[in-house]
Amino acid sequence: xxxxxxxxxxRELQLHICQALExxxxxxxxxxxxxxxxxxxxxxxxxxxxxxxxxxxxVAFSAVHGPVSEAMKKQLNLExxxxxxxxxxxxxxxxxxxxPIIHMNVRxxxxxxxxxxxxxxxxxxxxxxxxxxxxxxxxxxxxxASDKYSTDFYPSFKEWADRYFYLPHREESRGxxxxxxxxxxxxxxxxxxELFSYCLDLGRLFPxxxxxxxxxxxxxxxxxxxxxxxxxxxxxxxxFNLLHDRGTKFGIYSGGRTESILMxxxxxxxxxxxxxxxxxxxxxxxxxxxxxxxxFIKQ
Amino acid sequence: xxxxxxxxxxRELQLHICQALExxxxxxxxxxxxxxxxxxxxxxxxxxxxxxxxxxxxVAFSAVHGPVSEAMKKQLNLExxxxxxxxxxxxxxxxxxxxPIIHMNVRxxxxxxxxxxxxxxxxxxxxxxxxxxxxxxxxxxxxxASDKYSTDFYPSFKEWADRYFYLPHREESRGxxxxxxxxxxxxxxxxxxELFSYCLDLGRLFPxxxxxxxxxxxxxxxxxxxxxxxxxxxxxxxxFNLLHDRGTKFGIYSGGRTESILMxxxxxxxxxxxxxxxxxxxxxxxxxxxxxxxxFIKQ
Numbered sequence: 001x002x003x004x005x006x007x008x009x010x011r012e013l014q015l016h017i018c019q020a021l022e023x024x025x026x027x028x029x030x031x032x033x034x035x036x037x038x039x040x041x042x043x044x045x046x047x048x049x050x051x052x053x054x055x056x057x058x059v060a061f062s063a064v065h066g067p068v069s070e071a072m073k074k075q076l077n078l079e080x081x082x083x084x085x086x087x088x089x090x091x092x093x094x095x096x097x098x099x100p101i102i103h104m105n106v107r108x109x110x111x112x113x114x115x116x117x118x119x120x121x122x123x124x125x126x127x128x129x130x131x132x133x134x135x136x137x138x139x140x141x142x143x144x145a146s147d148k149y150s151t152d153f154y155p156s157f158k159e160w161a162d163r164y165f166y167l168p169h170r171e172e173s174r175g176x177x178x179x180x181x182x183x184x185x186x187x188x189x190x191x192x193x194e195l196f197s198y199c200l201d202l203g204r205l206f207p208x209x210x211x212x213x214x215x216x217x218x219x220x221x222x223x224x225x226x227x228x229x230x231x232x233x234x235x236x237x238x239x240f241n242l243l244h245d246r247g248t249k250f251g252i253y254s255g256g257r258t259e260s261i262l263m264x265x266x267x268x269x270x271x272x273x274x275x276x277x278x279x280x281x282x283x284x285x286x287x288x289x290x291x292x293x294x295x296f297i298k299q
Numbered sequence: 300x301x302x303x304x305x306x307x308x309x310r311e312l313q314l315h316i317c318q319a320l321e322x323x324x325x326x327x328x329x330x331x332x333x334x335x336x337x338x339x340x341x342x343x344x345x346x347x348x349x350x351x352x353x354x355x356x357x358v359a360f361s362a363v364h365g366p367v368s369e370a371m372k373k374q375l376n377l378e379x380x381x382x383x384x385x386x387x388x389x390x391x392x393x394x395x396x397x398x399p400i401i402h403m404n405v406r407x408x409x410x411x412x413x414x415x416x417x418x419x420x421x422x423x424x425x426x427x428x429x430x431x432x433x434x435x436x437x438x439x440x441x442x443x444a445s446d447k448y449s450t451d452f453y454p455s456f457k458e459w460a461d462r463y464f465y466l467p468h469r470e471e472s473r474g475x476x477x478x479x480x481x482x483x484x485x486x487x488x489x490x491x492x493e494l495f496s497y498c499l500d501l502g503r504l505f506p507x508x509x510x511x512x513x514x515x516x517x518x519x520x521x522x523x524x525x526x527x528x529x530x531x532x533x534x535x536x537x538x539f540n541l542l543h544d545r546g547t548k549f550g551i552y553s554g555g556r557t558e559s560i561l562m563x564x565x566x567x568x569x570x571x572x573x574x575x576x577x578x579x580x581x582x583x584x585x586x587x588x589x590x591x592x593x594x595f596i597k598q
Binding site for chain 2: 033058170261263269
């Protein structure tokens with residue numbers, strides 16, 4: 001399992017996911033934008049837009065390497081001289097307010113030619129309107145994929161996601177959560193091959209999990225209020241990504257490729273001062289739901 | 300010049316500015332939202348929306364006090380046990396893409412019952428389309444107001460604004476700049492009374508300066524492209540405020556009042572991956588302008 005194997009595996013994963021997402025959309029196709037990084041490496045950013053299902057989204061692959069900069073030492077607390085990082089990162093903003101926003105990231109990081117390494121990743125779902133059964137299905141899929149490797153993974157990574165995908169200034173979760181993990185290496189009892197295989201499994205699950213959501217939701221023409229609500233929830237998504245998301249902040253402050261980092265930004269986001277929701281409305285129920293953590297799967 | 304004098308002066312300034320802005324708008328009126336802070340003090344947030352000129356905006360006043368928290372010590376590098384802070388903070392998003400976004404903040408901060416104190420502030424203009432003459436007029440107004448106190452102020456505060464209102468990840472300014480200053484105290488050669496008077500002068504200039512912009516711009520029905528451009532520039536405004544603005548970041552991370560801090564967020568913001576602009580278009584000219592700093596007033 002060389003770093004080139006991992007890089008190649010992630011690049012294949014990106015192409016597989018894009019193909020599956022194009023099939024879900026039915027009309028839109030990904031455009032590819034290759035880029036290189038002066039200090040070493042580069043990536044392929046693939047974006048989709050104006051589709052039947054997807055209004056704006058991207059599936060980014062990158063494999064970069066070079067000396068560990070001062071910014072990285074300070075912000076990532078790294079002890080090493082050179083690094084290599086590769087991964088796939090996805091955010092999709094659907095057109096229809098009944099469809100959820102979804103995010104995934106799987107990544108591999110090594111220092112000093114592999115002297116130390118770890119995997120990280122996360123998947124989380126952000127419905128504009130929460131449907132408990134669909135949130136449960138999503139968590140069940142993540143649990144099933146994780147249990148094949150370790151039954152410790154889902155419960156601990158689910159809790160990590162609850163803590164991570166959280167907007168403290170709004171006192172609410174970004175969505176119904178999912179899983180999040182970082183610094184995963186052989187100390188967990190699995191080999192490097194197995195950990196990489198886990199990341200690939202999650203990556204392959206991703207389009208299936210989204211397809212299940214889309215297939216289960218029957219669409220009606222959205223009302224004005226529903227469009228408006230979608231735009232406001234997208235505003236919250238922006239707040240999370242720019243104020244709290246560690247990957248975004250690190251990328252921006254350390255001089256990463258802005259367009260690839262901010263491909264997560266939604267179209268048509270909106271903000272309202274002191275937003276009020278009608279008592280008992282679906283909007284109010286959604287926000288009430290996001291203010292608590294939930295056990296989607298009774299252990 | 301007690302701290303209550305300053306608090307009262309800023310509160311009056313807020314009301315004066317709101318009145319003047321209502322006159323500029325012609326139809327919309329400010330709504331007032333008073334709030335209190337558990338640890339001490341509070342504020343009056345005044346917001347305006349759906350007007351003839353202003354689509355969304357706010358003029359916030361606050362006067363808060365209490366013990367210096369760990370977050371403040373760390374992020375603001377403060378040496379003291381108790382603090383008092385009062386100020387007026389404004390962001391206005393106009394409806395019409397030909398009108399500029401404008402921001403102002405004036406503030407007073409003291410530690411340990413006034414053992415140390417300073418004033419800070421800033422005004423900057425963010426046109427969706429840059430008009431050089433109007434940018435120049437704006438800078439001339441700021442220079443005239445500043446020269447009454449010190450001819451050093453405008454040149455040094457203008458340069459400070461150029462550095463501060465800048466998006467490094469986009470390699471562009473937020474707009475045509477203005478002035479920015481912080482930690483201004485008697486060491487600059489002016490008395491506390493004079494410095495406060497400077498802040499009030501800037502505050503009173505604010506609606507006049509905006510009125511001059513509005514009066515000088517002849518409006519046409521915006522094209523689709525112009526609406527779209529406005530939404531994209533608003534996206535950049537969001538990026539600045541959430542990624543770089545020190546006040547916003549400090550407020551959010553230290554548990555400030557979210558609605559007042561994020562009243563600066565625009566309505567209908569948009570993002571596009573790898574935005575392209577037609578060569579020679581007004582959009583391209585604007586971005587090219589924002590990529591350089593400018594001497595609006597030949598010294």
